[in-house]
Amino acid sequence: QKEVEQNSGPLSVPEGAIASLNCTYSDRGSQSFFWYRQYSGKSPELIMSIYSNGDKEDGRFTAQLNKASQYVSLLIRDSQPSDSATYLCAVNMVQSSASKIIFGSGTRLSIRP
Amino acid sequence: NAGVTQTPKFQVLKTGQSMTLQCAQDMNHNSMYWYRQDPGMGLRLIYYSASEGTTDKGEVPNGYNVSRLNKREFSLRLESAAPSQTSVYFCASSDGGGRGLGAKNIQYFGAGTRLSVL
Numbered sequence: 001q002k003e004v005e006q007n008s009g010p011l012s013v014p015e016g017a018i019a020s021l022n023c024t025y026s027d028r029g030s031q032s033f034f035w036y037r038q039y040s041g042k043s044p045e046l047i048m049s050i051y052s053n054g055d056k057e058d059g060r061f062t063a064q065l066n067k068a069s070q071y072v073s074l075l076i077r078d079s080q081p082s083d084s085a086t087y088l089c090a091v092n093m094v095q096s097s098a099s100k101i102i103f104g105s106g107t108r109l110s111i112r113p
Numbered sequence: 114n115a116g117v118t119q120t121p122k123f124q125v126l127k128t129g130q131s132m133t134l135q136c137a138q139d140m141n142h143n144s145m146y147w148y149r150q151d152p153g154m155g156l157r158l159i160y161y162s163a164s165e166g167t168t169d170k171g172e173v174p175n176g177y178n179v180s181r182l183n184k185r186e187f188s189l190r191l192e193s194a195a196p197s198q199t200s201v202y203f204c205a206s207s208d209g210g211g212r213g214l215g216a217k218n219i220q221y222f223g224a225g226t227r228l229s230v231l
Contacts, residue, residue, distance in 0.1 A: 008153060032218060043203055043222040044156070088155060092218045099163075099218055100171065101146070101207075105155035 003027065004091050006104035014112055019076040021107050023089030026070070032092035033065055033072045037085045038106070044088055048074060079111045115139055119204050119223035126194045126230045134189040134226050136204030144207045145187035146171075146220065147179060149200040156203065162187055194230045202226045 003026045013019040021035075032051050036044035050056045050063040050072065062075040072091075076083055089104040120135045138145065143164045148156040148171075158171030162181040176198060178190045187206075191198060205220040 006155075034219065043225050044220075045222070046219055049219060090220075100158060100161055100169075101218055101220055102158070102172075103148075103156040105153060 002104075003093070003102045004089055004104040006087075006089050006107050008105055009108040010110050011107055012110045012112055013079050015079060015081060017079055019079045019083065019109055019111070021074040021076075021087050021089075021109065022071060023073065023104055024071045025089075025091045025102075027091065027093050028067075028070065030091045030093055033063070034090040034092075034101070035061075035063060035072075035074045036088040036090060036103075038088060039085045076109075081111050081113065084109060084111045117204055117206055117221055117223035119202075119226050121226060122224065123227050124229070126191075126228065128195060128230060130194050130230075131190070131192050132194065133191075134202055134204070134228075135186070136188065136223060137186045138204075138206040138221070139185065140206060140208075140221065141184070142206035142208050142221075143184070144218070145181065146205040146207070147177075147187070147189045148203045148205065149173065149198075150203060150225075151200050159189065159202075196230045198228065199230045200228060202228060 005024050035048040037047045038044040048063040050065045056063045060077045064073045086106040086108045088106045090101050117138045146161040147159040157173050160179040162168045165184045180188045204223040207218045207220045
């Protein structure tokens with residue numbers, strides 16, 4: 001089982017609709033969760049972080065975390081063509097000497113006009 | 114502030130050649146990371162350095178070595194390049210990652226190095 005799993009997509013969503021991206025993780029001790037957006041040929045950029053159960057909203061983006069079920073999701077409301085990108089879920093896993101981020105393989109999102 | 118700077122941006126090597134990828138950050142971060150990204154594989158951690166003077170293996174360390182030269186710089190070396198090392202390499206830094214400090218660990222990425230090994 002991979003440590004962080006995402007559906008690779010592509011996920012196609014009409015402009016103006018809600019895009020829903022999901023991620024599951026294996027380490028029950030993980031405390032920090034992130035969503036990064038990556039445009040083709042570019043480096044990842046952080047769009048959301050979440051540390052406690054529930055919802056966290058930032059503009060059109062909402063991150064949802066359920067530690068009991070070990071999943072984290074990202075909702076994008078009023079989807080725009082500029083949202084077309086690959087979205088990477090990342091989980092901070094704490095080990096004895098340090099913590100490290102493990103990324104999922106990414107979900108490719110396409111917003112169609 | 115430049116953030117995280119990687120050099121070179123592109124490189125073509127022949128099998129067996131060696132090279133070093135350079136990374137520097139000006140955000141005074143303690144932790145630095147090297148990832149590789151292959152199509153459909155997401156980002157895979159090669160090595161990381163939680164603080165100056167320490168380095169640890171990630172998911173895919175074989176064929177690579179690293180040096181944390183000082184707090185700012187973290188280099189990745191390919192001693193004998195192989196075609197399987199053709200990839201895009203990203204360096205990242207964060208303000209977390211050390212013992213007891215890893216709760217947030219937001220990562221900031223460089224622009225990447227596109228490496229082809231023929």
